[in-house]
Amino acid sequence: SSTAFDLSAASTGAASTMTFGPTVIALKSAKLTINANVEDQDVLGSLAPADFLNKEFSVEGTMECIWQNESDFKTAFMGPTSQAIRFDIKNTDVTIGTAANPELVFDMPKCTIQELGRPFKVKDLVYQSIKFKAVYSVSDTFMLKATLTNTVNGY
Numbered sequence: 001s002s003t004a005f006d007l008s009a010a011s012t013g014a015a016s017t018m019t020f021g022p023t024v025i026a027l028k029s030a031k032l033t034i035n036a037n038v039e040d041q042d043v044l045g046s047l048a049p050a051d052f053l054n055k056e057f058s059v060e061g062t063m064e065c066i067w068q069n070e071s072d073f074k075t076a077f078m079g080p081t082s083q084a085i086r087f088d089i090k091n092t093d094v095t096i097g098t099a100a101n102p103e104l105v106f107d108m109p110k111c112t113i114q115e116l117g118r119p120f121k122v123k124d125l126v127y128q129s130i131k132f133k134a135v136y137s138v139s140d141t142f143m144l145k146a147t148l149t150n151t152v153n154g155y
Helices: 074-078
Strands: 027-035 038-041 051-054 058-066 083-090 103-117 127-134 145-149
Touching: 074 103, 083 127
Parallel strands: none
Antiparallel strands: 027 058, 038 051, 058 127, 083 103, 103 127, 103 145
């Protein structure tokens, strides 16, 4: 699991720290909304705006996936504790060079789970729906980072 593992042989020493990797969750659907909240400042006597004002940048989203265990999102929702969320969209059918694939990655180091739903249907899989909001991470110095890997050189 994300917090435990089985040893195949007896331990002969002590471990001071253990690091577990992130949990990969296959999504049924996902939606990411990036809103710059820019407003133009209109003034008298001019057809063009005097300025463009940034009110508040926001990143929100929803996702739906099969419910696997309590530690997926329920623990973070009930905490409430922030979670790092990464959307990794990769085309493994196409190869760039020798080993790379076209890929779009959205990293959000600090997200809060706003809503969590788990409707039950008789004789059906149990899905969970999650609504989240990204907040600025002081330690990572960003709210959202998008990385695109493709065959076109950067502009």
